[in-house]
Amino acid sequence: MILEMLQDPLVRVAFAVLLPIIAIFLGLFYKGLDRKLSARLTSRIGPPIRQPFRDVRKLFLKENIVPENSIPWMFNAMPLVAMATSLTLLLYIPFGPFPAPLEGRGDLIVLLYLLAMQPLAMALGGFASGSPYASVGAQREMVLMMSYEVPLATIIVGFAYLYASVPAAASAVWAPFSLGMIAQTPVWAVVSGPVGIIGLLILLGVLLVVTPAELVKIPFDIAEAETEIAEGLLAEYSGRNLAMFYLSDAVRSFAMCAIVVVLFFPHTLSSLVPLTAYPWNTEPVLFTLETLWFLLKVFIVYFFAVTLVRTSFARIKVDQAAKFFWLHMTLAALFGLLLIYLDVGGWF
Amino acid sequence: MxxxxxxxxxxxxxxxxxxxxxxxxxxxxxxxxxxGNPAYKPGTEQVKPFISGNPEPAKDLVHIRARHIYWGFVEGLRGYYSFARKMHTGDVRDYALWYLGVGVVVLILLVGGI
CATH class of the missing domain: 1.20.5 (Single alpha-helices involved in coiled-coils or other helix-helix interfaces)
Known part of the structure; x- marks a missing residue:
């Protein structure tokens, strides 16, 4: 019944507008959990989980300083562009038991481009700040983007190659780049042998390494680097502009972890536990359980790809990051792709 | 539609x-x-760029050129770039030879059906 309701165009539009707004709250909540857990891992008490909500409220109250060297229209516009483009990411990602609001209207390649838009807006905002620290931060952001996009694109090619081998009749929404199809048919069921599984595990490892770089978190927070360049591209941002970047980062972090879940762990709770065997298996209860299951999976990815990594490692230098992604991660992703090619070709 | x-x-x-x-x-x-609060104090210390309390250098000294953007990239892939730079001799005959060589390889791949 719920899925039938979503067929109604008006309900679908309302869902498409509401879901990203819900994601803002979820992003801030996960940010709070991340800060709390990171503190606990280093034997600190840490801030309360609601601290990111307080930070945003306070930032909206603070002065919004526009530096005299800046290009004011671009300096003020970029936080809004970052926020709006981050929200559109959620339109293409299936949300647990719910299909993506714009299912069939955008694929993985669109997501790849949309993921690049927020850092690009931040870099432009940094350049528009007219500050040496911000310019250095923006340069670093550009270099980092050019570095991690290659392994990320290789992962997407691997998925498309794998799903292109699935017969069209196996899914209602057949298209190799479709996240809807990937969510319905877990990738682990598409590979046919151990070689393909090893290939997928390599691609998963690469994606988990790319995730903190994509989200500008330690060890890849080179563009912000508080201790070296005083928050880098955010050095001149304050008040409501900084609040918008903060919110866009929260949404994007949630979206990126949700993408990892949909690509590699789309398994529903009912596929693991026979939920329908219980007497309370009404549709709203099942949808609630599936949604909570999805949020738990996103949290687990967030914890392992962001919280644990940023607590355990120190920041690396920008040239090290470029070399790491272009050589090590790209080669690893290509090797994973080769194994998938061999699996699809039936070589093993 | x-x-x-x-x-x-x-x-x-x-x-x-x-x-x-x-x-x-x-x-x-x-x-x-x-x-959001739109207020701030134009024309005060507040709008000066933050450079850790140091005096602001002249604009032309902190001007960012396009090649600066790629510094980390070029530094990280120094081995590749030093190899690639050697190929750029500035002699047009060398470039023509490269063009010819790469053209032959592409043709072999395309026509040879590899």
């Missing part, structure tokens, strides 16, 4: 994306304009 662009494998509806971008841009703007 469905305006989704189909590429054979991929699909995208740019107009729908643009429509939602405008909606979310509007929501972000209202949040920014109505909830």
């Amino acid at each position: 469905d305006l989704t662009l189909l590429t054979g494998y991929g699909f995208w509806n740019p107009l729908l994306w643009l429509a939602f971008l405008l909606i979310f841009g509007g929501i972000s703007y209202f949040l920014w304009a109505l909830r």
